[in-house]
Amino acid sequence: MGTVKIHIVYNFTDIPFGGANQFLKALRDYFIEKDCYSKSIKEADVIILNSHLFGQGITLFNIIWTQRHLLKEKTVLHRVDGPVSLYQANNRFSIDKYIFKISRLVSDGTVFQSFWSQKECKSIGMPSKPFELVTINAPDPKVFFPKFLPPPSGGQKFKLIANSWSTNPNKGFDILEYLDTHLDFDKYEMTFIGRSLVPFQKIKLINPLPSLQLAEQLRKHHLYISASFREACSNSLLEAMHCGCIPIARNTSSHPEIIANNGVLFEDKGDVLNAIDQAAKKYEKLKAKSHLPSITEIGQRYYQFCEKVEKERDPKKKKFSFSKALSFKWSELLFRIEQKLC
Numbered sequence: 001m002g003t004v005k006i007h008i009v010y011n012f013t014d015i016p017f018g019g020a021n022q023f024l025k026a027l028r029d030y031f032i033e034k035d036c037y038s039k040s041i042k043e044a045d046v047i048i049l050n051s052h053l054f055g056q057g058i059t060l061f062n063i064i065w066t067q068r069h070l071l072k073e074k075t076v077l078h079r080v081d082g083p084v085s086l087y088q089a090n091n092r093f094s095i096d097k098y099i100f101k102i103s104r105l106v107s108d109g110t111v112f113q114s115f116w117s118q119k120e121c122k123s124i125g126m127p128s129k130p131f132e133l134v135t136i137n138a139p140d141p142k143v144f145f146p147k148f149l150p151p152p153s154g155g156q157k158f159k160l161i162a163n164s165w166s167t168n169p170n171k172g173f174d175i176l177e178y179l180d181t182h183l184d185f186d187k188y189e190m191t192f193i194g195r196s197l198v199p200f201q202k203i204k205l206i207n208p209l210p211s212l213q214l215a216e217q218l219r220k221h222h223l224y225i226s227a228s229f230r231e232a233c234s235n236s237l238l239e240a241m242h243c244g245c246i247p248i249a250r251n252t253s254s255h256p257e258i259i260a261n262n263g264v265l266f267e268d269k270g271d272v273l274n275a276i277d278q279a280a281k282k283y284e285k286l287k288a289k290s291h292l293p294s295i296t297e298i299g300q301r302y303y304q305f306c307e308k309v310e311k312e313r314d315p316k317k318k319k320f321s322f323s324k325a326l327s328f329k330w331s332e333l334l335f336r337i338e339q340k341l342c
Contacts, residue, residue, distance in 0.1 A: 003035065004036060004046055004303070004306050004307050004310050005044045005045045005046070006031050006036055006037055006038060006045070006047075006302075007037070007040065007041050007044035007046070007047050008024055008027065008028050008037075008047075008048045009041070009047060009049050010024050010050055012024070012025055012028070014210065015210070019234065019235025019236060020050055020053070020081070022140070022211065022235055022239070023137040023138070023139065025140065026138065026139055027298070027302060029140060029295075030296065030299035031299065034299070034303065036303065041067055041074075042070060044074065045306075045310055046074065046075045046077060046306040046309070046310050047070075047071065047075070047076050047077070048076075048077045048111075048306075049076060049078050049079065049102065049106070050079050050081075051079065051081040051082070051084070051099055052084075052099045052102065059098075060102060061098070061331045064102070064106060064325065064328045065326070065328050068322070071106055073315070075108050075109075075306070075313060076106050076107045077107060077110070077111055077305070077309060078103050078106070078109070078110050078111070079110075079111040079113070080099055080103065080110060080111070080112060080113075080117070080232075081099075081113070081117070082096055082099065082117060082121060083096050083117075083120050083124055083230075085124070086120065086230045087168070087229075087230045087231070087232075096125075098331055099126075100121075100125060100126045101328075101331065103126060103127060103129070104127050105327075107129065108129070108309050108313045109130070109132065109133070109305065109313075110129045111133045111135065111305070112132065112232075113134075113135070113136060113137060113232045113254070114134065114232055114233050114253070114257050114258075115254075116232070116253050116254045117232040117233070117253075117254065118132070118134055130313075131308065131309045131312070131313070133301065133305040135302070136233050136238070136257065136258055137238055137298065138242070138292070138294055138297070139235065139239045140295060141242070141294055141295055141296075143211045143212055144211075144243050145215075145242065145243065146219070146242065146244030147244055149219065149220070149221075149222060149244060151222070151280075151284060152222070157186075157188055157189045158187065158189075158222050158223060158283075159188070159189055159190075159221040159222050159223070160183075160188050160190040160221065160222070160223045160225060160276065161191045161192070161218060161221040161223070161224055161245065162190075162192050162193075162224065162226070163192065163194045163240075164192075164228075164236065165194050165195065166194075166195070167195050167196070167197050169197060171227070171228045172226070172227025172228045173196065173197040173198050173227075174227070175225070175227035175250070175269065176192060176196070176198065176200075176227060178272070179203065179225075180198075180201055180202055181201070181202075182273060183273065184273075188276070188280075190202070190203045190204065191203065191204045191205075191206060191217070192204070192205050193206045193208065193209055193214060193217060194206075194207075195208060214239070215239070218243035218244075218245055219243045222245065222246065222280070222283060223245060223246050223247075223248060223276065223280065223283075224237070224241070224246070225248045225249070225276070226240075226247065227250050227272075228250065229253065231252075231253045231254050232253070232254060233254050233258065237258060237259075238258065238292070241262065241263075244290075246263055246264075246279050246282075246283055246287065246290075247259050247262065247263035247264075247279075248263060248264050248266065248275050248276055249263060249265055249266070250265070250266060250268075251265040251267055262289070262290045263286060264276075264278050264282075
């Protein structure tokens with residue numbers, strides 16, 4: 001069998017727009033460099049769908065309807081987020097049922113971004129697939145790469161940073177608000193890049209930045225804090241770690257999997273200040289042993305998975321009929337209605 005050609009169904013953008021866009025661009029670039037990326041669904045052997053979105057709020061349902069004949073014939077992998085219902089604020093209706101529908105009717109295999117995500121999705125009804133891959137993400141190494149930043153000396157301060165494109169309350173703004181009034185600003189200076197739900201008095205606020213400028217800012221800081229809840233795999237956290245920041249993260253969801261022994265975990269407001277102090281104290285030691293899988297390693301995992309599913313799947317087992325494809329048209333309408341009601 002020759003090189004497997006892969007197409008990622010996503011509406012890519014170069015403006016600041018969340019973690020999936022950043023990672024999938026890096027993955028696409030890896031496939032292009034490997035000469036296994038197809039610009040069209042028609043010419044691809046394997047199609048990768050992302051969660052329930054086509055990008056920038058556009059759902060996959062209409063794509064599935066319009067491309068139903070090709071999706072029925074080709075190998076389809078579904079990269080899932082979530083469970084989204086655990087993450088989205090004020091979500092009265094579960095988007096996960098639509099994600100699970102795509103998985104059940106369209107995909108031949110599933111990619112989970114963490115073991116936490118795999119476990120939680122299945123606990124609320126996501127069907128198992130014969131082919132499943134669990135792997136974290138990785139950013140573009142041409143953008144997010146480390147630079148040696150020595151610990152502060154001679155009266156200098158440790159530089160702490162956080163960022164978020166999203167204003168979802170689950171991003172941990174309670175911790176950021178707490179740090180704005182309780183962090184020892186004689187020892188630390190702190191910056192937040194992105195959109196914030198809360199005003200800051202002492203934390204420096206910078207509007208969302210494109211990737212290149214964001215990476216430059218990350219490399220100017222020693223420590224990175226991720227206070228979010230229920231992350232399938234935080235791309236912001238990974239980008240900061242790849243830029244050399246020592247991570248301090250809430251001990252929840254996928255954070256322990258990502259950080260491993262490369263940073264410090266905390267539970268809540270009661271121990272976050274101590275976690276920051278511990279990270280600062282261990283800065284050089286943590287810096288020396290830090291290791292993360294690169295986009296080359298992650299890309300290889302994706303490619304090998306695509307190759308395996310393309311070779312071993314049984315096309316006859318995919319029951320993707322016209323009526324089932326038509327049901328995605330109804331899903332589009334119901335999804336839009338539910339979003340307005342949330």
